[in-house]
Amino acid sequence: MSEAQKLLAIVAVFLLAYFMPAESGRFQGALLEAFRMLNEYARLHVLLCLVPALFIAGAISTFIRQQAVMRYLGAEANKVLAYCVASVSGTILAVCSCTVLPLFAGIYSRGAGIGPATAFLYSGPAINVLAIILTARILGFEMGVARAVGAVAFSIVIGLIMAFIYRKEEAAKKEAFVAPAADAPSRALWQEIVYFGGMVAFLVFANWATPVDSTGLYASVYAYKWMLAGISLALVVYTSLAWFVKSELIEWRESTWFFTKQIMPLLLGGVLVAGFLMGRPGMDSGIIPDEYIIMLVGGNSLWANLFASVVGAFMYFATLTEVPILQGLMGSGMGKGPALALLLAGPALSLPSMIVLRQIMGTEKTAVYVSLVVIMATITGMMYGAWF
Numbered sequence: 001m002s003e004a005q006k007l008l009a010i011v012a013v014f015l016l017a018y019f020m021p022a023e024s025g026r027f028q029g030a031l032l033e034a035f036r037m038l039n040e041y042a043r044l045h046v047l048l049c050l051v052p053a054l055f056i057a058g059a060i061s062t063f064i065r066q067q068a069v070m071r072y073l074g075a076e077a078n079k080v081l082a083y084c085v086a087s088v089s090g091t092i093l094a095v096c097s098c099t100v101l102p103l104f105a106g107i108y109s110r111g112a113g114i115g116p117a118t119a120f121l122y123s124g125p126a127i128n129v130l131a132i133i134l135t136a137r138i139l140g141f142e143m144g145v146a147r148a149v150g151a152v153a154f155s156i157v158i159g160l161i162m163a164f165i166y167r168k169e170e171a172a173k174k175e176a177f178v179a180p181a182a183d184a185p186s187r188a189l190w191q192e193i194v195y196f197g198g199m200v201a202f203l204v205f206a207n208w209a210t211p212v213d214s215t216g217l218y219a220s221v222y223a224y225k226w227m228l229a230g231i232s233l234a235l236v237v238y239t240s241l242a243w244f245v246k247s248e249l250i251e252w253r254e255s256t257w258f259f260t261k262q263i264m265p266l267l268l269g270g271v272l273v274a275g276f277l278m279g280r281p282g283m284d285s286g287i288i289p290d291e292y293i294i295m296l297v298g299g300n301s302l303w304a305n306l307f308a309s310v311v312g313a314f315m316y317f318a319t320l321t322e323v324p325i326l327q328g329l330m331g332s333g334m335g336k337g338p339a340l341a342l343l344l345a346g347p348a349l350s351l352p353s354m355i356v357l358r359q360i361m362g363t364e365k366t367a368v369y370v371s372l373v374v375i376m377a378t379i380t381g382m383m384y385g386a387w388f
Contacts, residue, residue, distance in 0.1 A: 030276050030287035037275030037316075038268060048206040049099040054263070056199050058256030060106035062248065063192065073112035073120075086119035087155040088127065096317065097353040098267055100124035102259050105360050113170055114361075115163025118369055121357075123155040126348040134323045135343065137212060139330070142388060143340065150344050150380050158372045165368060191243050198235035205229040263356050270352025274316045277351075294329060300337040300385030302378070308338035309377040312346030313370060314354075322346050337385020345377035 021027045073082050104121045112120075127148070136144025163170060205228040211219040221228070240249060279286030297308045317325070326339050349370060357366045 026287060026289075029285050030279065033279045033283065033285040034272045034275035037280045038271050040280060041268075041271045041316075045096065045099065049096065049203070050102070050264075050267075052199065052203045052206070053099045053102045054260050055252075055256050056196070056203065057102035057106035057259045058252050058254075059196065059199065060103070061109055061255045061259075062252045063195075064110060073107060073116040077113065077116070082113070082116040083119055083156050083159055086116040086159065087123050087152055089120050089123050097125045097348055097350045098271075098316070098356070101263055101267070101353055101356050101360070105259055105263070108360065111173070113163060113173075114166050114365070115159040115170075117159075118162045119155040119159030121369070122158055122348050122373065123151065126151040126154065126344070131323065131347065133218075134212065138323050138327055139339070143336070143343075146340055146380075146384050147343050150340070151348075154344060154348075154373070154376055154380075157376065158369070161372055162365070162369065166365070186245075187243055191239070195236065195239040195243065198232050198239060201232035202229050202236060205232060262359060266355045266359060267352045270350070270355040271316060274314070274351045278311075278315050294333060297329070297338040297342075298333045298335055300335045300382060302382065304335060304338045305341045305378045305381035305385070306374070308334075308342040308381065309345040309374045312342035312344075312377070313349040313374050314351045315346060316350040316352060317346050335385055336388050337381040337383075339381075340384045341377040341381025344380060345373050349373055 072078075072085065100121060103124065104117060107120065108114075108117045132144055132148045132151075135147050205221075205225050208222050208225040211222050213219060244252075275286065277286050278288055284290040293307075293311060297304045297311075322343060326334070326342065330336070330339055354366060354370060357369070361369075
């Protein structure tokens with residue numbers, strides 16, 4: 001940072017402190033709300049969502065051979081297989097826009113193509129079967145179907161566009177990739193499947209949400225969620241100790257710590273900012289009043305859909321919380337088109353995730369990815385609003 005930039009930073013901080021509306025009740029409430037949201041995020045999403053995801057990312061980076069990543073998700077991979085695998089990943093991972101970041105960082109750092117990697121990045125939080133079912137039950141069957149179809153299509157189209165835009169870079173990555181000598185694998189394929197399956201199962205069962213209906217298969221799984229999560233965790237511990245040598249476990253630990261240092265500080269800082277601006281989901285306590293948002297998303301105009309997409313993209317949604325929030329907004333006059341636009345842009349993006357993404361794949365790629373999500377959500381919202 002140059003001396004001029006340091007001076008500008010000092011002046012900016014001074015002006016912010018000087019003109020800060022410290023006596024405003026709204027400002028004080030928003031400031032308190034930022035820490036409430038951080039507290040809520042830490043309690044609900046760090047230990048059972050983010051930490052397991054970081055360990056999975058570290059394991060991907062350490063144990064999955066780069067040849068395998070390049071074979072299925074790299075520039076030379078079969079496009080149909082790559083995008084099919086990436087686009088339906090969210091059906092088994094009930095994660096939010098922030099929890100998916102370590103997983104994305106893991107496969108991207110191992111050489112996955114930008115197209116399949118961003119398809120996975122979008123699909124992880126967007127194509128959540130539980131959220132789609134809840135959407136259909138609460139917001140209507142057609143909204144649930146539109147969300148499911150739109151999410152799958154979005155992940156594939158966004159991935160293809162990203163791959164096309166950065167095709168030269170992808171070609172260079174393919175040429176630079178030199179497959180190392182094929183060493184005999186230290187473990188059988190089924191052992192690695194069991195190991196990774198145990199970690200994914202723990203992530204899924206530990207975050208199994210409270211069912212809306214007390215009957216049915218979903219409710220039955222919820223009744224035994226901690227037993228299933230405990231079995232999954234025990235499986236991970238056993239396979240780690242029985243099938244991996246000490247040096248591999250140390251490398252796994254170091255890789256997990258690398259992702260933690262890269263992601264955690266920015267993520268928590270982004271949660272603070274999001275809480276200050278808009279408050280916790282469903283709480284009219286951010287610096288921006290909810291009434292202004294509701295006023296701007298009525299009807300089915302281009303502006304209403306665009307505004308809903310942008311707000312959804314910057315606002316943080318914990319998994320499944322977007323449905324009751326939209327139920328309240330639609331009850332206050334929000335149009336169906338903007339509601340779908342927010343559903344398609346919101347769960348897949350958030351201000352915290354954007355901050356972290358910039359560190360993982362750079363400013364330009366992050367801006368392009370966010371723009372694609374917002375534009376496609378806006379267009380889809382307008383089409384849906386016109387039909388329904």
